[in-house]
Amino acid sequence: MRKKIVAGNWKMNMTVSETKDLIAKLKDKCSTNDVDVVFVVPSIDVTTAKECLKGTNIKLGTQNFYYEDKGAFTGEISAKMILDAGAEYVIIGHSERRNIFKEDDAMINKKLLKAHSSGLKPILCCGESLELREKGTYKDFIEKQIKSAFENVSESDALNTVIAYEPIWAIGTGKTATSDEAEEVCKFIREIIGKLYNDNVKSNIRIQYGGSVNAGNARELFEKEDIDGGLVGGASLKEEFINIVNYK
Ligand code: 13P
Secondary structure: OOEEEEEEEOOOOOOOHHHHHHHHHHHHHHHOOOOOHHHHHHOHHHHHHHHHHOOOOOOOOOOOOOOOOOOOOOOOOOOHHHHHHOOOEEEEOOOHHHOOOOOHHHHHHHHHHHHHHHHOEEEEEEOOOOOHHHHHHHHHHHHHHHHHHHOOEEEEEEHHEEEOOOOOHOOOOOOOHHHHHHHHHHHHHHHHHHHHHOHHHHHHEEEEEEOOOOOHHHHHHHOOOOHHHHHHHHHHHHOOOHHHHHHH
């Protein structure tokens, strides 16, 4: 049985003071054993968030890192810095990083390898544009993203990877994929993983859906056979997130 994982990607929102207020509102009702809950906060908020989350079982993550250990990489943070500050998850390959910051498949593969070798738990994002969806070639595109990301990743590390299927056309648009559309691709991703590894990894790897998840659609999405929770943007910044975490 795969445990569901619901993560809130705060993106570039919440100052340190706002972080305190938001966590105060969310933490009691988001602290549950039924699902894994992760707050994926801006890295500057990690230390404060860690303090505010004491006594809960809510996990912390950051939204990005660089794959080198240290040195002359102005503006970047390392895996070690994230872990030392108290976060354990990291998002890799979000479409906003791919599109705005020009991260390519090769870089995302390096980040996935580094996250695992450092002990960070990666949430690896994939997903197609509206153009590819309409052309009908979205599965080929996603297969390429997954194969490239998992190059040289061991079986045990693959098992510890969370994949987030986030169709770009559904992110921040209010246009959610239908639960059948989301399930189709999550199932397809699981099959690719099965071919790359084996039945054990295929049936145990966790695959989330992300893209305009809200309190009204979470249950239908998360109850699909191959959808193991969600990566939530906008709605993770509101009390609505409580209802998403407690979708049952
Ligand atoms: P929204 O939930 O705001 O559509 O964002 C989804 C997302 O990009 C999460 O990583």
